[in-house]
Amino acid sequence: MSEPRRCWPTEDPLYLAYHDEEWGRPVWDERGLLERLCLEGFQSGLSWLTILRKRENFRAAFANFDPDRVARFGERDVERLLRDAGIVRHRGKIEAAIANARGTLTLREEGTSLPELVWSHRSGPRRAPREPADWTPTTPESVALSKTLKRAGFRFVGPTTVYAAMQACGVVNDHLADCFVRREVEAEIAETRLSPGSS
Numbered sequence: 001m002s003e004p005r006r007c008w009p010t011e012d013p014l015y016l017a018y019h020d021e022e023w024g025r026p027v028w029d030e031r032g033l034l035e036r037l038c039l040e041g042f043q044s045g046l047s048w049l050t051i052l053r054k055r056e057n058f059r060a061a062f063a064n065f066d067p068d069r070v071a072r073f074g075e076r077d078v079e080r081l082l083r084d085a086g087i088v089r090h091r092g093k094i095e096a097a098i099a100n101a102r103g104t105l106t107l108r109e110e111g112t113s114l115p116e117l118v119w120s121h122r123s124g125p126r127r128a129p130r131e132p133a134d135w136t137p138t139t140p141e142s143v144a145l146s147k148t149l150k151r152a153g154f155r156f157v158g159p160t161t162v163y164a165a166m167q168a169c170g171v172v173n174d175h176l177a178d179c180f181v182r183r184e185v186e187a188e189i190a191e192t193r194l195s196p197g198s199s
Contacts (some may be wrong), residue, residue: 001016003180004180005176005178005180006019006020006179006180006181007019007023007132007174007175007176007178007179007181008132010049010175012049012072014049014052014053015048015049015052018052018179019181022168023167023168023175023181024167024168024170024172024173024174024175024181024182024185025170025185025188026169026170026171026185026188026189027168027169027170028115028119029115030067030104030113030115031065031066031067032065032066032169033114033115033118033165033169034065034070034100034101034104035058035059035065035113036056036068036165036168036169037100037149037154037157037161037162037165038041038062038065038096038097038100038156039051039055039058040161040162040164040165040168041089041093041096041097041100041155041157041161042058042087042090042093042097043157043164044093044161046088050088051088054086054087054088057084057086057087058086058087060086061081061087062097063083065101066100067101067102067104067105067114068105069101070097070098071098071101071102071103071104071105072100073101076094077098078091078094078098081094082094092155092156093156095155096154096155096156099153099154099155100153100154100155100156100157102153103149103152103153103154104168106152106153106160107152110152116123117145117148117149118145118166118169118171119171121141121142121144121145121166121171122171122172123139123141123172126172128173128175128176128177128182129174129176129177130176130177130178131176132176135167135174136161136163137159137160137163138160139159139163139166139172141166142159142160142162142163143159144160144168145162145166146158146159146162149162170185170188170189173185173186174187
């Protein structure tokens, strides 16, 4: 029996599990979306597998990406995180994660939750990509979302980073047309509805 088709070749168990069980499946909660946006920012210039291997360390270092807690981080926390060998020790990215938590609270105060904002940038039905070469680095929706996030104070959220997060969180189903996960993701998105104020 042949192996099922996946979107990228890997034999790493962690990467396999990420593809099969997580990538592209809908994330509707505030904490989960903040985590993905921050981790995509940390990934810039690195492999995603590097981030996956450090993910539990990131969660421990950043209070499980609870926006209320991370928003209170100050310079002492930045210095602590710069000494944490379990994460990516990059001052700009660490400060961006804190800014993103604060931006999440700003959105709340302005009456729009992060989930509402992100999912409002979902496009209509699109043709399924047939090969990885069909994936685009950005879309008009990711450009628009990037601008709105930046206005709220988010950092390291350029259109390419934002689009990667949209793919990861199911806002876009970019599983290849013959990937065995694609239909499961479509079904999950169809079954779930975002309720205002989700967190």
